[in-house]
Amino acid sequence: MESKTAVASLAALAQDARLAIFRLLVQKGPEGLCVGDIAAKFDIAPATLSFHLKELTNAGLLVSRQEGRFIYYAPDFEKMNALVSYLMENCCGGETCAPARKPVTRKRKEKVT
Amino acid sequence: MESKTAVASLAALAQDARLAIFRLLVQKGPEGLCVGDIAAKFDIAPATLSFHLKELTNAGLLVSRQEGRFIYYAPDFEKMNALVSYLMENCCGGETCAPARKPVTRKRKEKVT
């Protein structure tokens, strides 16, 4: 991960509303939530919410998909793991700590064929 | 961890110089580095460096100790772990991911008696 990317991701998370939104989505998982569902959880003007979702998406922390009229946002878990790994890279010289953490893994979704 | 604290920590890290400084110190470990040693690694005006160290310290990410004329800064590893845990708390509803990550642990320093 590049330093620039990490700074952008951290900046995206360094804001009350965005951190709350991101954590909500992390807890929700890969299915995500549509904008309206997120709006229902927080008292944020639609334009402001849209702005924050864009910030998180531009930072690479969220991915979105359209389903009919609804747009779902979900975390990009790989990016989140990469960010954390970048922060802790070679912790304590790599001798006492590394590998510091195991990345988040999740069960592969069954194919719905 | 409180949301306010997490935002402050993330904001402290969401800056080129500060992220580089923090990562340098994470890699150095609990002994830390004095300001001069940090300054030697980056091209930053002393006042600016001092400002950034203060930001990181106020956010709780660094601790400092004085040794003679030198002030050593080192990461607060517990705070760092708490921040990461907060980000990933109850990931994917806690079913598929949790416990997502193990915190950084390091060997207890031998007592120098």
Added chain:
DNA sequence: TCAATATTTCTATAATACTCGAACTATGGA
């Protein structure tokens, strides 16, 4: 096609943060 719903873009204002020169404080050695 028309209206309603869902979300985004535009635009402006207010607030906050970064940088660094200059002046200041604290420690240790001569």
Added chain:
DNA sequence: TCCATAGTTCGAGTATTATAGAAATATTGA
């Protein structure tokens, strides 16, 4: 005591970011 070294605080200029009203876009159902 006096000076040099190590860091910090202050102040001002510049830049970036948050917020939200209004207008625009896109999708669906009638």
